[in-house]
Amino acid sequence: MIPAAFDYVRASSLAQAIDLLRDDPDGTKLLAGGHTLLPALKLRLASPALLIDIGGIAELKGIEISEAGIRIGALTTHAELFASEPLNKELPVFRQAASLIADPQVRNRGTIGGSLANADPAADWPAVVVALKAEIEIAGAHGFRRVAARDFFVDIFSTALAPDEILASIRIPRPKPGMRFIYRKIRHPASGFAVVGIAVGVRLHGGVVAEICIGVTGAANHAFADQHAADFLTGKMLSRDNIDQAAKLLGETTECLSDRYASAEYRANLIRVEIRRALLALSS
Amino acid sequence: MNDTTAIRHIGQPLRRREDLKLLAGKGRYVDDVRLPDMLHMAVLRSPHAHANIRSVDLSAAKVAPGVRLVLSGKALEGKMGPIVPNWIIPGSKVPFRPVVATDRVRFVGECVALVVAETLAQAYDAIGLIDVEYEVLPAMTDEDIAIRDGAPQLHDNVPGNITTIYKVRGGDYQKAAREADHVIGLRVINNRLIPTCMETRAIVASPEPDGTLTVYIGSQVPHMHRRWIAETVGIPEHQLRVIAPDIGGGFGAKMHLYPEDLLCPYLARELGAPVKWWESRSESHQSTSHGRAHTENIEVAFSSDGKILGLKVDTLGNVGAYLSNMASGGPTVNTVNFGTGTYKIDNYEAISRVVVTNTVPVDAYRGYGRPEGAYIAERAIDAVARHLKLDQVEVRRKNFVQPTEFPYRPYGSMGVMYDSGNYQGLLDKALAAFDYDGRRRECDALRRDGIYRGIGVAAYTHMCGMAPSRRLAMSGFDRGGWESARVSIDSSGRATIYSGSMSQGQGHITSLSQIAADVLQIPMDNIDIVQGDTRQVQAGHGTFNSRSMAVGGSSVHVSSQRIVAKAKKIAAGMLEVDEKDVSYSAGAFSVPGTDIAPVTFSKVARMAYVGHKLPDGVGPGLDETVFYDPTGMGSPSGVHLAYVEVDPATGIVDILDYVAVDDVGTLINPLLAAGQIHGGVVQGIAQALYEEVSYDPDDGQLLTGSLLDYAVPRAEHVPNIRSLFQETPSPTNPIGVKGIGESGSIAAPPCMVHAVLDALSPFGIAHLDMPLTPPRVWAAVQEARTGASQ
Structure with missing residues (x-):
């Protein structure tokens, strides 16, 4: 129209x-x-x-990797995140997640900043930036401020951005050695958005979980960082039993959306199945 | 004549002649028609499923910038319409359907008012300024609810919301059921679909200086549209020129008469300027006809060895708010006549009721009724196999009509006759290509590891190319069964063929050329095909019901034969021999056994046009027109097999393999034929796994209003499809073709459902309704597990 x-x-x-x-x-x-x-x-x-x-604003573009961390400009497209060798050398989860977003045409135009600022409850990047323990850099009249990704998503299509602010970049700490990330997603057959998407970062030390961060999208009103399953697993082996227990916890503690396509029960099930599969993949 | 020099194109997998243009973006669609001083129409649609219109205030819209005309339904009363169906099953009660609603709306999306403005943006702006006051009425969207006592009544002349009751009977079902070892019942839903075309509907109507009107419309049936627009708007048919340019898909949806098809011509004449309307995707979902939407109650009686003794069917066909173009014929003649499928079931009893509801009108969509009919037969026989724990293949083999029984009239039907076939041959070929036994062993072995794979089988047959004309009269179809072709040879011996068929992606330019080239014995490059212009093409019915090769192709074949027959007479004169001594092949007329120099087709053509030396009784010119009315209908058939893996944890169905073996008679172009199977199978898989129109049952709102909600499959959703053929030529036409366009969408839905049910058989799941979405499959597994643990 x-x-x-x-x-x-x-x-x-x-x-x-x-x-x-x-x-x-x-x-x-x-x-x-x-x-x-x-x-x-x-x-x-x-x-x-x-x-x-805002497509022509140079300050919002580019991927920079320094000792201090990684900065991804808000205007970086999904395709650029997929293609960036330096970024994916550091964090291959970007290529993996970008490849699951929509289709090549959308990936060529759509930006990570747009995806995060729009805060669609089923968008992919919100789960990923949460698992990466990223900070969202926000520009306003009085300069820049940063909000932890896990606090950025407030409600359905609602974020910590004030109406007169602009999402400027995503700041990601350099991952510690041994940190591995994975993003798993069940795509809605029509929209391609996540019915449930789970991003997990795990660092194992001596066979036990030294650090874990779980970002969930699609399941609830907004993307969120899980604390229950992460706390449970910290200091434990990624055994089948522990994984099952963590999956159960995550399923139980999430208040799942219900819609015409998928019931809350189905989403809770997908959370359990997908976190289990993600952790099994990371445990090997 | 077995002449090795003869030009033979039929059977060759030639690439499409039309593709270069289309792939290079040089296709010309209705939206590419941009005329000087062209105005734009936008339509205000009802936001309510059922409401009385209290008032329509057009005043603000009328004074909006660029607006030339604003009309509500009242202003059009008596000026044109109503919209009447083209197929009315005898005894049907036809609801009154105004072009634009006047005092009541009956579905979300019905036209309530319209704006014509200088730009499309102005038209949309002004639409937003129209104020309509509605009194909302109770709505119902489900066919089962619509026929209950106390349901809201949609039309005064349609008591109980049933427009049509249609019955079919053969043998004695009641007796068969009494004597059978087993009788089981099942209720299956044939889910409502949106026939998604890449190109939505569009129309431009342009008044010409000579007082005629040209209408550009993406129509599968240009000559039918000319008649319908003429009759409904009140324009003499000969003053109306309908041009259907390139079309981005039709699938049945572009062969009906819609309000916009009438409004643009009317408004163009009123305003004396071209008027264009173009349908957005969201409008398409709520105004272009939907497909399927049936509930079937089935009862099947059978013996313990798996022989089906009788079948009883009770169909409810939801046709939406009005009887669209062919709507009374779909759930009736097209569905329940074919309810016994490929099986010999002598005792058959069916009733079909056509039901109106507060939804978008439902009409033809790829297969129209035959997918629903095949789904009845196939789900029934699969249920029999499951009930008796017999192999799904063997039960089919036991019940198939035998190759010696053709022509075959199922259940002694007067209306249905399958002209030819060999279902056993199809099955054997499919099983071998699929490695059925190996795969069956694999399924069994993997199940021990908790991997759930399944094999689906479906067989189908139907009838293509509704004909002959007198048969259509009996069923209340107000059109003929013929197709016309004019073969016009120019003075250089090149051919222009005017065909009443209308390609919307099928590749007629290629396939019709192949048919003509074989008869005319000239290169395909010397043949042009003209379709889709009622001023150029003499007459026609267009393309639907897989008819274009069987009827349109036969018409080209016969008129080409007449060309050769006349040319041979002229050649005989030129060669100074008797006509019967002249032989024709590869563009040359020769006299075998003599040293007389041959004369070429182009020389004969020149002679035909200069007329200097024509035999007595042969007039000048080389130009033949044939209205070909077939004697009967060809019956394609097929057996499809699918191999799937179901993840019970997520409900996701992964299609591992799909084998289609189809008998469509003579193959004109195997490459295009495989393409037709691929496309049809994809749409069938779409119905089985992905697509479903949803309405809010309480307020009748369309919940799948966009492609964000309505899941049209992408490449990632469909498997590699292996298409194989068996050729049993149809005796009903000179080429031996049977029709192919609808085969895939008929076979694939039951095939896919059976595969998933087979995979889930360890859970004891005997039935699932389409689409088999992951949440739905998962819920069934959960339910089965809960039930088993109790």
């Missing part, structure tokens, strides 16, 4: 974009990859007065 009329500005800097955004935060939308926003505009589910195209 055809969107309602709107004004369009292509911002050349982050400062300009924030200035424009502050004029009318509620009547303004930021355009990055556009893969959620454009359909919403066409269906007239969203009718902003102003569209700020």
